[in-house]
Amino acid sequence: MKMIKYFIYSGICLLFMQSIATADTKLNDALYNQMITEIRCMVCQNQNIAESEAPLAIDLRNKVREMVDEGKDEDYIKKYMSERYSDFILYEPSFSPRNLILWIGPFLFLAIISYYFFRRSFKK
Amino acid sequence: MISYIGSFLILLALLNASLLVLSKPMLSKITSGYDALILSTSKLQFPLVLIAFICLIISFVDDDFSLKYISSNSNSALPFFYKISATWAGHEGSMLLWCLILSFWTFMASIYSKSLDMQFRIKFLSVMGFLNLGFLLFLVFTSNPFEKNISIPIDGKDLNPLLQDFGLIVHPPMLYMGYVGLSVVFSFAVTCLLQNDFKKEWARWIRPWALMSWSFLTLGIALGSWWAYYELGWGGWWFWDPVENASFMPWLITTALIHSLITCEQKSMFKNWTILLSIMAFSLSLLGTFLVRSGILISVHSFANDPARGAFILLFLTIVVGGSLLIYFRNSPKIKDNISFDFFSRESFFLINNILLVTATFTILLGTMYPLFLDLLGLEKISVGVPYYNAVFLPIMTPLALLAGYIPILFLSKNKDKKYLINHLFMSLLVILFLSFFSMIFFDNFNFSTLLGVFIFIWISFNIIYDLIKRYYVSNTRNVFFINIGMTLAHLGLAVFILGATIVENNKIEKEIVAKIGETIKIKNYAFKFTNLSQYEGPNYTGIKAQFLVYENNTLITELYPEKRIYASNDMPMTEAGIDPGLSRDLYITLGSLINDDVWSIRIYHKPFIRLIWLGALMMVLGGVLSVLSKRKRMKIAPLR
């Protein structure tokens, strides 16, 4: 019966989940690690500060570490960086009117292209 | 001496390509023997460029610093194998490699096109000749690897240390095989337009070529990802770097193309769309070449910037893409294309597949070009990176991945389609809800992304394998497993890739810590003991090597040796990671910087299931290759209608 198939699914999924979902996030320092990959190195501009060995990158990593330890959140850290270095230093483009096309574009494109094809293709 | 031969051969190749292109227009009025000329010049191109390339390699090995290209990319202390691979490390040499591979594909297209009718074949090879000519002109006039130095230096500069690596040797050639292979598909599509027709047999003929290019591209991209992972020292495998995007976009379009060709071949639908995809695929290839070599975007891959070269490539791009698009708009109305099918049908799936892939391509193009666009408007410079693509690209790809689970439906008869589909849709939704609810109760580290990734993996692989087994029991022959083995393997590879990528990105552990010799760092049930630090001299660098003993559950399992290297030619220290690979997890250590005396900053990573990413990619490559091979067998059995 078809139902059995789907319950086998669930079982396998659960087994997988159990073996994976033991990541110790306290050890992870998630915010710090996330932030250093989202901040661009201003000296070696093709790298993020996690990767770059430039002195500025090291300084910025320390600054992020400092802010994370002080309990500051993601928005604060990003604002701190962009106030001094402009939006360029952040790998996530801001949600400002200037970036509207960037954020809306893909979904608009999807809508337009779907409409076009579905209208053309189906038997009336 | 050798370099003069190389130079000369390049000019010969240029001449040969010109002959290939001009034969038909110039000679068709005079004689009908131009057929033979086109066939021979299309084959001759390859040996000419090949020997020139070999001349360049020999010059590198001989330390011929009279050549500007060699003195900029190599020196006498460079290890032997890297002298060879340095041939394609810089702009000029890699352009020669491009021309070589293009001549190779032209050669193959010439030999294997006997089943096409002569008229078509001639035009097809002429278009390829045109591409050969364009690239050789670019090479000779702006990027000649055989250009001489005004004064011969005693020794050369060094090969960028990052490139002194096995990965460099294989990644570019494989990638180029893919990129350039798309020129065959492109030329074919343009020829179809010129013939005002697109027969079923033609779609069948071109599909293996598209598959072959796709396989090479997949391999090239996977190699680049793996190389970046172990070489760049922070464990990342994809950065959405503009040049990475430039290779990914043709891959997405080629994937769409492969699926579209099937519809073309079986139902004779979407002919014009397939042609357009073929043009787009190669255009994106050319765009990629332009982006890497023009200096227009900031990227880790950029060759030396030169606006003049950029302008030349742009001109070529405009002519090729603009020209083919013009021909498309003029001729495609003449190609009879009857598109109509049911909503619940196989064609629908292929259409959705194409729509999603093209949208994904557009998204990446938008993200890559947007900063440039704003800059040109005089607005602020911005950056578009990983967070953007994760937010926009992943939602588009998820439905696509789910679609792959419906492959078994493709084999059902039409009547069952609708009911089966609705059932499937309903049940899959139920399953996700059920699992989410359960997971939230039992696990405290509930992560929806991991759940989704695991679900997609099981959804695709279970559906495919269950269906195969079912059909085996019905038909009682093992043939069932081998009929579409390429397709099966490729889609399973996709599932494996998604599993690996999802798990590692959502469950990885990264610890940055300060330690000195004798200290032990713990992650999960692993312990890393920092036991030694020593300095040593490499062939062209000074290295500092650290030793870590790795224990799992208090048993010693391995030793890792992360290093820092300072090359004589370069100021920036290079990091070599110490990696313990495993299918279920990678352990990854890098040395940071010296804090004071004997205290170092260390980074330790635990990356669960990261190898599945490249395993999945390899499965896809193998699947593509098997598809080509089994097709050829079937083509020999079933004659062309």
Place this chain on the structure above:
Amino acid sequence: MKIKIPLIIFIFFISILFFGLFIETKLIQSPLIGKKLPNYELVELNTGYKSDIRMLPRETFLLNIWASWCLECIREHNTLTIINEDKKLKIVGVNYKDKREDALGWLSIYGNPYIYNIYDYTGELGLDLGVYGVPETFLVDKNRVIRAKYIGAITNDIYQQEIIPMIEKINEDD
């Protein structure tokens, strides 16, 4: 199929690529222009006395970020000396992530056009100013508001063609 729309899109795209060849990619705009200088609590390089924002000149001046390990700063030094002799503009220096002895030694070799130097050993002030590549120079008005930023060595041309007109504009605004 209509060709007009795709044609326009194509031309648009190629134009972006074409004009993109000629823009300068590395220089990034500063978000601090129009904003007041950040507060700081550091010491003066030579004397070791406390130095903060209140001690800056009460007129339009240049704030120049430099270091003894910076090669471009040597190139710039000629221009700074000329600016100093011109007496139109005072220059305050920020010695960035440098060793005191090296910095003082450098000044004695190449000359000292600065009225005084702020000693930013850790780079904290540099961070607050968004410095990423010395030398960098800020044009600051009498209200401590940053009016312009110049990344890279200042040349005589930049002084004549950009800085002096900027000073005049600031004077007009008052």
